[in-house]
Amino acid sequence: MSATVPPLRLGLTGGIGSGKSTVAQIWRDAGLRVIDLDAHSRAVLDVPGEGVEEAIARFGERLRTAEGTVDRAAMASVVFADAAARADLERIVLSRVDREVAAEEARAAQAGEAVVVHDNPLLLEKQREGEYHAVIAVLARREDRIDRVVRDRGRDRAYVESVMAAQVSDLERIRRAHRLVLNTADRGTLRRRALHALEQVLEGGPGEGEDSAVR
Secondary structure (H helix, E strand, O other): OOOOOOOEEEEEOOOOOOOOHHHHHHHHHOOOOEEEEHHHHHHHHOOOOOOHHHHHHHHHHEEEEOOEEOHHHHHHHHHHHHHHHHHHHHHHHHHHHHHHHHHHHHHHHHOOOOOOEEEOOOOOOOHHHHHHOEEEEEEOOOHHHHHHHHHHOOOOOHHHHHHHHHHHOOHHHHOOEEEEEEEEOOOHHHHHHHHHHHHHHHOOOOOOOOHHEEE
16 A cells, blocks of 8 residues: 655745735635634634633633633733733644644545645744745735725724734745735736746746745
């Protein structure tokens, strides 16, 4: 019996409100398996279990909801204002996320899938770009990002700016990503750019930072 071949791993990242999740869905629609690390992270706090209990033990019963999960909005207001608290939450969440992602990758390999994408908002923040064949970053104008989150998620500007401050800058994304997808026009243009970036990576190699922006 031959061993399964691990799929080629691509990393997709971008700051809050950049349109990263939209690019992820475009790639899903194109037939790729996209693993949503943020969804796995949310599940740690949204499903009663050991992750919830460890978070409550660290941050207090005041963050427990009536359903026995963690109030993520209240948690966000704590961790984005306190780097040490944010590091503790990431430690609680990320080890569990890594286990779930490894299991999903194993299923992809067993199914004979050639490519798997990690939709990972903390990819560059956690310095994990070396784990990928290529990293693709989605960029958008700062004010567009703020407006999008306020409009679509009901958050206020202060919250969005606090999240941005905790993430790497767009200059860092330009410097460290292999390909860039610019979300500066309409949905159709974003789709074309996202698919072109994917094609470039799969057919022409990872590329190199700013010179590889997809316009």
